[in-house]
Amino acid sequence: MTTAIAIEDVRREVKILRALSGHSNLVQFYDAYEDHDNVYIVMELCEGGELLDRILSRGGKYTEDDAKAVMIQILNVVAFCHLQGVVHRDLKPENFLFTSKDENSQLKAIDFGLSDFVKPDERLNDIVGSAYYVAPEVLHRSYSTEADVWSIGVIAYILLCGSRPFWARTESGIFRAVLKADPSFDEAPWPSLSSEARDFVKRLLNKDPRKRLTAAQALSHPWIKKYNDVKVPLDILIFKLMKAYLRSSSLRKAALRALSKTLTVDELFYLKEQFALLEPNKNGTISLENIKAALMKNATDAMKDARISEFLASLNALQYRRMDFDEFCAAALTVHQLEALDRWEQHARCAYEIFEKEGNRPIVIEELASFSTTIDGYVYYGLCYLDSMRVSDTYELGLSPSVPVHAVLHDWIRHTDGKLSFLGFVKLLHGVSSRSIAKAQ
Known part of the structure; x- marks a missing residue:
């Protein structure tokens, strides 16, 4: 941690984690300490590994019901963050941890290092995040909380079919695909999945952020809402x-x-x-x-x-x-x-x-x-x-x-x-x- 920007980023992360405490799908923050060289963040221990590891261990994809269980937890914590005025900006399977090795263990959102506070009418303009999960409007340098929902759509696509919706050999190629290409829903296993599952993912991956569902709206989508009496949270x-x-x-x-x-x-x-x-x-x-x-x-x-x-x-x-x-x-x-x-x-x-x-x-x-x-x-x-x-x-x-x-x-x-x-x-x-x-x- 040698630059002023890095120090500012980690201090903002601590501030956000401290302020957001209390959600069951958010990694629990205990305290933070700082010396001349480092900032130390003390958080709850999650021993179940990354969501990415679970996906890979299942051969690259989930059943619809298992994917719903994951999506509900992700959408709940993201809707919570958005209501509080926080945008994560780096949602991806690597940033969700399971609390234990148990198949049904709880999922926790982690790594708020790129997150920021955002007012309801504010637009952010810095390009941050991971290439495969970045929203089109982020690349256009005008975005808000809708960018997180795009990232969730990418995760949902991966969970259901085992491949990324946008792929290229270079970062610039990925960005071009995100801006110009449409994800494929014609190749296996998409034709065998429910029409509601396809509609759910498509509505999260709409390139127009005004037409994209919010996290709270996604929890009320027909594909999700029938699963275990899902509760829809207050939507900003x-x-x-x-x-x-x-x-x-x-x-x-x-x-x-x-x-x-x-x-x-x-x-x-x-x-x-x-x-x-x-x-x-x-x-x-x-x-x-x-x-x-x-x-x-x-x-x-x-x-x-x-x-x-x-x-x-x-x-x-x-x-x-x-x-x-x-x-x-x-x-x-x-x-x-x-x-x-x-x-x-x-x-x-x-x-x-x-x-x-x-x-x-x-x-x-x-x-x-x-x-x-x-x-x-x-x-x-x-x-x-x-x-x-x-x-x-x-x-x-x-x-x-x-x-x-x-x-x-x-x-x-x-x-x-x-x-x-x-x-x-x-x-x-x-x-x-x-x-x-x-x-x-």
């Missing part, structure tokens, strides 16, 4: 989504309410679990006090009081009113994730029909352009990026210095009656769309 994502919803225009809220009415039983499961964790009042509603209590109940030292205050400030609109489950579904659903599903167009079309009956109204371009809110550091007008946009997004919307905003928004309004068109409805739901949907006739 719902607070970000509620913040965006509360700052949205009334028209967008109506659009989201229409979309929420098209959700299937499986899609509602996660939202029901999250709503229950907020411990609604006897009348079935939640307020700012419910959110505050839920955060305090789940907080460790990693989630400082100031951070809870940050959450509460962003949800201030709930101080004077209550939210029932139906509105919560509209506020906390993830449009980009729904867009990644095969049935997305059906969802959107059904939602638009509901919106036509319950929320659509004549609107002028000036009003549509005036809607604005700030999400993740971006200003949304009409709920599409018109400020601080990525170049690719501006071209996708048809925006460029030579194309006025009104020229684009003009297509959002139906010429026959001045109401929002299907295209405008979809754009209003989630801003920039990376998946083409035919315009309404």
